[in-house]
Amino acid sequence: MLFPSIDSNAMQSFVDCVEDQEHLRAQLAPSNLIAFIGDGSVLPRASGISNLPLAEEGVVRFKSPESMRVSFELPNRGRVEGMGIPCGVTLVCGGGFNGKSTLLQAIERGVYNHVPGDGRELVVADATAAKIKAEEGRSVCNTNIRPFINNLPFDKDTGSFSTADASGSTSMAASIQEAIEVGASALLFDEDTCATNFLIRDRRMQQLVPQDCEPITPLVSRIRELWTAKGISSILVIGGCGDYLGVADTVVSMHRYEPADVTSKARAIASDMPVPIAKPTTAHGPVLARTVVVPRGLASHKPPKAKTRWTISLFPPRGLDPQSADTAGASEEPEDLSELDLSALDQLVSVSQTRSIARIIHAAALESRHRTMRELLADADAQTLDELSPARGVAGDLARPRSIEVAQAINRLRGLHVPAPPGF
Template identity: 40%
Template sequence: MVASRARSASISGVLRRIDGRGYKAYRMLLGASERVGRLRLSVVRVQGDPFAPPSVVKATARLELPGWALRHPVAVADYIYRRLYRALQRHSARLGEGRSGFLGVPRPGPVMLRRSGVELDKSGLLVVRVWAGLPSRRRRVLGDAAEELLLERLPRAVEDAIRVDESSLRRHVDAWRLQEEVRSRLPGLGLVSFIGDGSILPRRCGGCDDPLPGAVPFESPPSLRVEVETSLGIVTGMGIRRGVTVIAGTAFHGKTTLLEAIQYGVYNHVPGDGRERVVTIREAVKVHAEDGRSIACVDVSTFVHSLPGGRDTRCFTTRDASGATSMAAAIQEAVEAGAKLILIDEDTSATNLLFYDERAAPLLRRKTVTTIAEQAASMASKGVSLVIVSSGSMPLIASADTVIVMEDYIPRDATDEARRLASRTSYAGYSLPADRVLVDVPRLAKPRLRGSWLVAKGLEEPLNLESNEQLVEEGQLRLLVALASRLESVKGMLMRDIVRRIDQDAGEGFQRLTGGEPGPGYAEVRGIDVVYMVNRIPGIRVHQAQKHVNE
């Protein structure tokens, strides 16, 4: 009866009725709505306690925007979201105990993402979702304060956010357009990534989003410079070609900085970030060693074989992987999910999987690993490109189609020099992984985010979601947690089909993706990121489908 009354009730009317009552009376707000100017406000989630996570209020409006803006609704929504974040900070005020009076959305990072806090379609329909702390004192409803919060402060913040400056909006949209157009042209140019001249790649500090003041602007070597034609003009920069690229150099000269720019180039960056002309194909996956992770029936035999006791590695399963087996599994899982570019940093890798010093062969006698260096050319011939950071491993350099040496943050094309110094000493064929069907997943009850860890009833141990180094915002972790409770819906599907399903649902909005009215705390992930998580959940059951033909 309470919910039924609330659906037809106004927010102000409910607040007048419950003023001074116990805090739980706020539940009568659920479903209540009210129009304030051009905004339609509705309460879609009500907190049970002033110290609990805040309530959720949704505002909808029809925006009158120029056609050039509506053609790129994700970019416009990202722009409005950033304005909303700042506006809510201004209009948020303490109005009692706990989180009373709080208004907010998660802080945005330097990349343009779909976020549940602001969604916009091509017709101009805007949906804004905001956390709101319902005011109380001594756990009693403060009706007047709540009315001020929901019907005055919140609408003003939303109006501030959508009152856009057209020139600033165009700059934001043009940055999005440029990156999207460059990305769409990469395959035709035979490239997997592009680093624009003049880009500022170093960050101000470890873990900082801001570009480093006074940093050396990126300048492509003439032999690797390409021109990309876009509707906004020609862009020049260094092209990373399909195949095997090794980024070499001594410590502290920018190797990892370049690789990080490439790995985050799967996203579009905001103007002023310094990396808004660094663009990578979306199907790029960073892999690294993960000692102790869970692996479920992954064919790692192309890398790992001849184990003691004759253990079969064509369906390798363990709850406690080593560095080499975890990294081999990560590569095969990524390729199975549709990755076309694998990114590797020697510093975070199992080096015995990267390369093998053949001078040690007489001493060791037995070889249990066929390295990436040996299989790199074969991987590239089967559509899997590699970008590997190495301080100077000759087996890796010998396997490369392109060698880039970083010196003082300036890249140098050292491919010809490398070929004179290093000749390929061994070659091995790479076997594509078998497709796997997700047969069953543990039932994860009440999944939640604790720091960067997924915890849930039914999960044997917490799962570190930040082992995926390409996630950039907490909202992405929150979305993965929400999707972890809905994995029943993808049982019986191939891993690569799960990727397609998630990507398709993500394009239709967060309500479709989460199966209900979302809060403001989610940011988009790729389907490949969801499968990355699924592969690491202890207790999943899979079986292999027919193996790929490896011509």
């Protein structure tokens, strides 16, 4: 790029904007926050398929409740104010169509920097925040989901759980454990995209189905332990599960896109209308680092290729035997290994990121060696984007994905080999 051909003012504005967001995000942890939403931010988007801010007349700009207002000094903007979401368990409640999910979507995108004019330049979140949602049909390979699901019919083991067709609840349990494994410090949930039976079991259902007949330990029974024992915060958008009022540290109500701090009111309601929440019989326990092997067969024919932001085409050789040495650990029956579905990865924002993930999978398949997921991610992160290119030239169409999305993609590979831990 030649500087004379660039609008210097626009470029300086871009650099200043990114610098401020990096500075702001770096202040979250020291301030005991997991997210910050600046006053004046425009959170709604122009449409469901657009990242442009809603530009309609009368759009509601974000304004923090006074009780949650915090301020920061930025290198370029100077002093900014907004709502700080503290570490711990936070609920976002309110009626339908009042901005609950819009707020969460802004927070989940706050792991990235925004360009000037986006409207969310002052919305930042902990860089390791991970969105969790139900994903029926996903592949799970030797993941310990026992903290959430145990005593499955026919003595199916959940300490090293594998399936080619996960249910909504088992997919959420696996996604939480996988996120913790790679270092997520905050989990984001939207009731609309979660499995209800994973979120909660109300009093009537507890009476109808005894605890010893229910394999699921719902999230409501574990969410405080995730915070107090592991330091993992949660933000939940909740509209119908009032039992969570008794386990929340902070409760924000959204009404006509305006937030209010209703924590005191929520605690009073929880005290006046107590709801028994079944306590887990065992502690959550450590999340062990699994050894993963991407089978060589997934790259021996043609390199994986990103078709869309959420789809990677895999080209295993015709007649690939899932039980061959290169695909050990695959399911007993041959499966279609030709496409990797990443549609549940809401924080994957660019096809250029997906291209990078495809090349990371390709490199891992060519090596096809045993290492932990974190070691695989560290090896990938140590490479420049150009080094990810098979030709080792200037690619030009790649963007750096977060390690969390790389791990999420690899964990969804059908044919992934994860040796069972000792004792299973």
